[in-house]
Amino acid sequence: MQIEAAMETAFNEQMTREFASAYVYTAMAGWLHAEGFPGAGSWMEAQAAEEHAHAMRFFRFVLDRGGRVALGQIAAPPATYESILDVFERALEHERAISAAIKELYALAMEHSDYASVPLLDWFVNEQVEEEATVSQIVDDLRRAATHPQTLLLLDRELGARSSPGATG
Ligand SMILES: [Fe+2]
Numbered sequence: 001m002q003i004e005a006a007m008e009t010a011f012n013e014q015m016t017r018e019f020a021s022a023y024v025y026t027a028m029a030g031w032l033h034a035e036g037f038p039g040a041g042s043w044m045e046a047q048a049a050e051e052h053a054h055a056m057r058f059f060r061f062v063l064d065r066g067g068r069v070a071l072g073q074i075a076a077p078p079a080t081y082e083s084i085l086d087v088f089e090r091a092l093e094h095e096r097a098i099s100a101a102i103k104e105l106y107a108l109a110m111e112h113s114d115y116a117s118v119p120l121l122d123w124f125v126n127e128q129v130e131e132e133a134t135v136s137q138i139v140d141d142l143r144r145a146a147t148h149p150q151t152l153l154l155l156d157r158e159l160g161a162r163s164s165p166g167a168t169g
């Protein structure tokens, strides 16, 4: 099922966005570790690895459909953040933007009757629902923990537990 040029371009753009996600989450992980949040830092590292895997799904798909890989530019993410809450609020905002991009990609696939893309895009739609729910819950927890250092410490330990294989989507 040879990929159409418009779909090839759109998939390459999404591939770049997934790599950009990995890039921004790596920056966040660095800040979290340096600020003394090892649990949240390793959670973000796992998140970055997952985003890299997402990019590679598109990479494989474009090649399997006879397309060419063409990566775009990635802007430097911020190196500093206001707080751990600020980090996760930005992560949530980022995931929402990615969800919107997946939605557009889906709409484009429908416009081009590109049914071969549907299973992959369905997977990403489900993944985005999960991602937004997970990060949104962490934001809620962090808001509650903001004035309780003990709770924040426990929350960081809890986030650190994610690193076990299979814990990520
Ligand atoms: Fe992703």
Ligand SMILES: [Fe+2]
Pocket (backbone or CB within 6 Å): 021, 051, 095, 098, 131
């Ligand atoms: Fe994501």
